[in-house]
Amino acid sequence: MDREDLDRMAGELPPAEASCSQAATHDVPVVSICITCKTADGILVGPDLFEAVKAAADRMGADVQLRRVQCLSVCKRPTTVAVSSSGGYTFLFGDLQVEAADDLLSFVQAYQGADYGLVPWRQRAEVLRKGIVARIPPSRWSPDDGSAPK
Numbered sequence: 001m002d003r004e005d006l007d008r009m010a011g012e013l014p015p016a017e018a019s020c021s022q023a024a025t026h027d028v029p030v031v032s033i034c035i036t037c038k039t040a041d042g043i044l045v046g047p048d049l050f051e052a053v054k055a056a057a058d059r060m061g062a063d064v065q066l067r068r069v070q071c072l073s074v075c076k077r078p079t080t081v082a083v084s085s086s087g088g089y090t091f092l093f094g095d096l097q098v099e100a101a102d103d104l105l106s107f108v109q110a111y112q113g114a115d116y117g118l119v120p121w122r123q124r125a126e127v128l129r130k131g132i133v134a135r136i137p138p139s140r141w142s143p144d145d146g147s148a149p150k
């Protein structure tokens, strides 16, 4: 079983199995967009994605904190974006182009309503399924068996 299978399994847990006290992430998600990402040809692309996501957030009225960051150490998969919150998973995505802005914001909105921000795999846009680099459990949650929340 690879990480994609585990991610898919966790994302497909029925809501009743995935819920527990204070499980939903009610804090504002932080979307960190790498503004130093460049294509293999050396073209700076991060700032364009930041502006596209900002425009999408304004248009959609998204309750989100956007921030520019310099390098998320996934430089070979521009543009790289992290979605995090104090009580939720941190998701790291790569290969995002400006066209992914709406899908990313839709993910963030689902993240806010999901227990620990663990958006089911089937609810993620294709570009985010393909672009997933990592999911990191919240620091305050640490079951002995390392499984996803139940």
Ligand code: FES
Residues within 6 Å of the ligand: 034, 035, 036, 037, 038, 070, 071, 072, 073, 074, 075, 076, 078, 080
């Ligand atoms: S320059 Fe964007 S992840 Fe390193």
